[in-house]
Amino acid sequence: xxxxxxxFAVARCYDAFEFMRIGVDIGGTKVAAGLVDATGAITNKVxxxxxxxxxxxxxxxxxVDAIEAVFAAAPEAxxxxxxxxxxxxGPLDPKRGVVINPPNVPCWRGFPLAAEVERVFGVPxxxxxxxxxxxxxxxxxxxxxxxxxxxxxxxxTGVGAGIIFDRKIYHGRTGGAAEGGHVTIDYxxxxxxxxxxxxxxxxxxxxxxxxxxQTRLARGKASRIVELAGTLDNxxxxxxxxxxxxGDRIAREVLDEIALLLTVWLGTIVDLLEPDCIVVGGGVAxxxxxxxxxxxxxxxxxxxxxxxxxxxxVMARYGADAGIAGAASLCE
Amino acid sequence: xxxxxxxFAVARCYDAFEFMRIGVDIGGTKVAAGLVDATGAITNKVxxxxxxxxxxxxxxxxxVDAIEAVFAAAPEAxxxxxxxxxxxxGPLDPKRGVVINPPNVPCWRGFPLAAEVERVFGVPxxxxxxxxxxxxxxxxxxxxxxxxxxxxxxxxTGVGAGIIFDRKIYHGRTGGAAEGGHVTIDYxxxxxxxxxxxxxxxxxxxxxxxxxxQTRLARGKASRIVELAGTLDNxxxxxxxxxxxxGDRIAREVLDEIALLLTVWLGTIVDLLEPDCIVVGGGVAxxxxxxxxxxxxxxxxxxxxxxxxxxxxVMARYGADAGIAGAASLCE
Numbered sequence: 001x002x003x004x005x006x007x008f009a010v011a012r013c014y015d016a017f018e019f020m021r022i023g024v025d026i027g028g029t030k031v032a033a034g035l036v037d038a039t040g041a042i043t044n045k046v047x048x049x050x051x052x053x054x055x056x057x058x059x060x061x062x063x064v065d066a067i068e069a070v071f072a073a074a075p076e077a078x079x080x081x082x083x084x085x086x087x088x089x090g091p092l093d094p095k096r097g098v099v100i101n102p103p104n105v106p107c108w109r110g111f112p113l114a115a116e117v118e119r120v121f122g123v124p125x126x127x128x129x130x131x132x133x134x135x136x137x138x139x140x141x142x143x144x145x146x147x148x149x150x151x152x153x154x155x156x157t158g159v160g161a162g163i164i165f166d167r168k169i170y171h172g173r174t175g176g177a178a179e180g181g182h183v184t185i186d187y188x189x190x191x192x193x194x195x196x197x198x199x200x201x202x203x204x205x206x207x208x209x210x211x212x213x214q215t216r217l218a219r220g221k222a223s224r225i226v227e228l229a230g231t232l233d234n235x236x237x238x239x240x241x242x243x244x245x246x247g248d249r250i251a252r253e254v255l256d257e258i259a260l261l262l263t264v265w266l267g268t269i270v271d272l273l274e275p276d277c278i279v280v281g282g283g284v285a286x287x288x289x290x291x292x293x294x295x296x297x298x299x300x301x302x303x304x305x306x307x308x309x310x311x312x313x314v315m316a317r318y319g320a321d322a323g324i325a326g327a328a329s330l331c332e
Numbered sequence: 333x334x335x336x337x338x339x340f341a342v343a344r345c346y347d348a349f350e351f352m353r354i355g356v357d358i359g360g361t362k363v364a365a366g367l368v369d370a371t372g373a374i375t376n377k378v379x380x381x382x383x384x385x386x387x388x389x390x391x392x393x394x395x396v397d398a399i400e401a402v403f404a405a406a407p408e409a410x411x412x413x414x415x416x417x418x419x420x421x422g423p424l425d426p427k428r429g430v431v432i433n434p435p436n437v438p439c440w441r442g443f444p445l446a447a448e449v450e451r452v453f454g455v456p457x458x459x460x461x462x463x464x465x466x467x468x469x470x471x472x473x474x475x476x477x478x479x480x481x482x483x484x485x486x487x488x489t490g491v492g493a494g495i496i497f498d499r500k501i502y503h504g505r506t507g508g509a510a511e512g513g514h515v516t517i518d519y520x521x522x523x524x525x526x527x528x529x530x531x532x533x534x535x536x537x538x539x540x541x542x543x544x545x546q547t548r549l550a551r552g553k554a555s556r557i558v559e560l561a562g563t564l565d566n567x568x569x570x571x572x573x574x575x576x577x578x579g580d581r582i583a584r585e586v587l588d589e590i591a592l593l594l595t596v597w598l599g600t601i602v603d604l605l606e607p608d609c610i611v612v613g614g615g616v617a618x619x620x621x622x623x624x625x626x627x628x629x630x631x632x633x634x635x636x637x638x639x640x641x642x643x644x645x646v647m648a649r650y651g652a653d654a655g656i657a658g659a660a661s662l663c664e
Contacts, residue, residue: 182636276505
């Protein structure tokens with residue numbers, strides 16, 4: 001029994017190193033990285049400031065620093081890591097591993113990020129959009145496991161999305177597919193940051209929820225939201241969420257409205273893609289999770305698909321670590 | 333030279349028979365069928381009335397009659413045909429070849445159509461949704477040739493769609509994907525026949541165009557549309573199209589509005605799918621074809637994709653024969 005147990009432990013250890021990858025999540029202000037094993041578990045997380053102004057070399061230096069910091073925290077990983085995955089927001093070319101025109105990292109226009117990481121660390125590197133990558137991690141290791149086609153969305157300050165078909169990221173013609181946050185459900189509605197009108201991001205993102213609450217509260221009704229925020233101008237999404245949990249009526253009305261908008265949006269997604277599963281992450285998704293069952297039940301009203309209610313809508317496994325897990329999931 | 337020419341002719345003839353299929357397009361009132369060769373050319377077209385009430389056997393009899401009529405017109409095809417493709421509207425299970433719940437053929441609920449055709453004719457049979465099938469035919473033989481991923485839409489009395497990825501029909505979880513006509517772009521807008529609000533089918537199908545013209549004309553302005561239609565109540569899509577071609581101002585205003593709605597809709601399609609090519613067919617598409625260039629140029633305003641204008645928007649190769657070609661394209 002002892003010998004068998006030991007062999008099992010060795011095998012597990014071997015497997016863990018066999019599939020060990022580093023995931024690197026590059027944002028406008030920080031680079032987060034960590035070691036990710038074959039089960040998607042993340043260890044040795046680090047975080048360094050991103051240098052997004054100045055030269056591309058300075059920005060790249062921050063990425064190198066983050067990866068080196070993971071190796072420093074887990075020296076045994078240096079020989080074991082078989083791949084480095086990277087994810088970033090904004091337009092990029094996943095096939096060539098090139099950052100095209102990142103809105104928050106202007107110094108990286110056309111920067112061959114994956115090739116540079118491969119050159120420095122001597123292991124294969126892959127790059128993709130952060131929401132695409134997070135979606136793949138959910139399918140491989142998270143709440144979308146066991147499904148071939150998954151629509152993933154992260155609802156927060158913005159609304160990002162990833163489409164996974166046959167357990168692979170669907171990129172479209174030039175890598176621009178899966179911009180699920182910019183599905184227009186109300187073309188006569190408010191303008192989105194992207195320039196379009198009535199995108200779900202303009203209607204149901206964190207800032208949109210705060211704006212909707214402010215509009216309702218401007219009518220002067222008493223609400224816990226204003227108590228929490230101090231002033232009307234100071235109302236943020238979190239105040240609406242907290243007031244909702246405390247039973248505030250206006251907060252409930254606002255989130256009822258957001259639930260309807262999300263249902264309309266998911267109805268369109270289901271009618272176009274009919275995924276096996278819908279996985280949602282991000283702060284707004286957590287806030288809206290008490291509505292998931294209701295959204296599911298109401299979906300057939302906003303879909304031509306009579307089986308729309310059968311499609312599971314589930315919270316993502318990964319929260320703040322979605323980028324690290326997603327980046328690591330890119331390595332085959 | 334003569335011998336070589338003869339050999340070439342034999343080879344061509346052999347190829348043509350090698351890939352010869354029958355395509356069967358089943359509607360609520362008629363069954364159309366024809367012989368389709370390896371280039372997608374259709375010959376020996378026939379049309380028989382569909383028997384959509386009564387027993388499933390009566391409806392199936394109409395399908396058998398249509399196929400037999402093709403064989404009667406082209407007796408050499410009986411030994412040469414390698415497959416029979418079938419397409420029909422409404423919910424069906426393409427994997428099992430079963431009609432689930434066709435709105436226009438109630439007697440066929442749960443009818444194993446493909447298996448029955450295989451049993452009677454002794455060749456493999458395939459079944460799919462008519463718009464899916466028509467989209468595949470456009471990719472294999474029509475205006476979408478050379479593209480891996482294509483969004484196909486047929487704009488007419490209704491708006492049907494097909495999504496082709498990697499030169500295959502994308503079905504989704506249960507065959508319910510690609511309901512592109514029921515993408516909601518105006519959730520506060522008019523109700524669609526499907527029960528949802530503001531679907532593109534409710535806004536830009538043939539009947540919607542006629543309704544929009546009637547609304548504009550109700551203000552009492554003189555228009556060629558009313559001259560053509562006789563009375564306001566009698567206005568149909570064709571009258572709007574004819575008046576537009578004759579330079580009528582109200583007709584142009586109506587089609588300007590429809591062009592905007594189609595642009596918003598295609599913006600969402602591009603942001604989700606970023607296809608290599610958009611192929612459109614049907615009477616409304618023909619009527620709107622003078623607007624294709626404008627829609628293409630305006631697409632970046634209604635898409636987050638900076639390259640949206642590069643995606644070709646082209647008229648389908650197949651018109652009224654889209655169903656026959658589509659059905660035949662299902663046979664591998």
